[in-house]
Amino acid sequence: MRLKIDFHVHTCYSQDSSISLKQVVSFAKKRGLDGVAVTDHNTVKGALKLKTKEILIVPGIEVSTLEGHLLGINVTTPIPAKLSMEETIHKIHDAGGIAVAPHPSAFYKSPPSRSVSCYDxxxxxxxxxxxxxxxTYFSRRFAERLGLPQTxxxxxxxxxxxxxxxxVVESDADVDEIVSAIRKGAVFAAGRGIPWKTRLERTILGLKRRL
Ligand SMILES: [Zn+2]
Ligand SMILES: [Zn+2]
Structure with missing residues (x-):
């Protein structure tokens, strides 16, 4: 079956996110998603705490390595920050997960090293x-150069x-199946950038919270 999964969501277990665990489920349903990967900054606490039967939760983490951010998908144990990229990838594999290079072209977002090629x-x-x-164009070119699946x-x-x-993943609704579908490349990326109206709302709400 074809599943729609957002593989990069930060909850309130990330210091810079306001999303409650309940909202992850309600907004994912509202958007017609079959599941989400919870990928908080350097912690798996939110991912482990979020239990629901309404959508599929893929546990994950976004690790701050010495060479930029790295997503660990299907990871339930904490992966230490501030290690080299290759060492972090090994730790994610040892934990049973896969390593996805997030936002490789967003120079202002601590992108993952482009000189490493052993991402999944x-x-x-x-x-x-x-x-x-x-x-998106430059990130696709990076993925094509390395011959890697695109999420x-x-x-x-x-x-x-x-x-x-x-x-979009061609897989049964099961976390291990989804991970092996990504490895096989039975996936493609879809969607659009966050609309400006939503970005503006978030900024205003963020400012209000600080006042
Ligand atoms: Zn992130
Ligand atoms: Zn990031």
Whole structure:
């Protein structure tokens, strides 16, 4: 079956996100997603805490390595930050997960090293990256050069951003099957950049919270 999964969502277990665990489920359903990967900055706490039968939850993490960000998908144990990219990839594999290079062209977002080639997939669509189409183009070229499967995710930090970009996976609704479908390349990225109206709302709400 064809599943729509947003592989890059930050919950309130990331310091810079306001999304509650309940909102992950309600907004994912609203957007017609079959599942999401919870990928908080350097922690799997939110991913482990989120239990639901309504959508599929893929546990994950976004690790701050010494050479940029790295997504660990299907990871339930914490992966230490501030290691080299290759060492982090090995740790993700040892934990039973796959390593996805997020936003490789977004120079202002701590992109993963382009001199490393042993990623399992490349996130070619990252809905929060600006300018979206240009960065998607360059990220696709990076994935093609390495011959790697292409995924998409929203990188959302505010609930209405969930599902702006996502991955279509040809797989049964089971986390291990989904991961092996990514490895096989039975995936493609779809969606769009986060609309300006939503970005503006998030900024205003963020400012209000600080006042
Ligand atoms: Zn990132
Ligand atoms: Zn992120």
């Amino acid at each position: 997939a490349v996130e070619v669509m990252n809905a929060s990256s600006v300018p979206f189409s240009v960065l 998409g995710g929203s990188d959302s930090h505010y609930a209405p951003e969930i599902g702006s970009a996502y991955t």
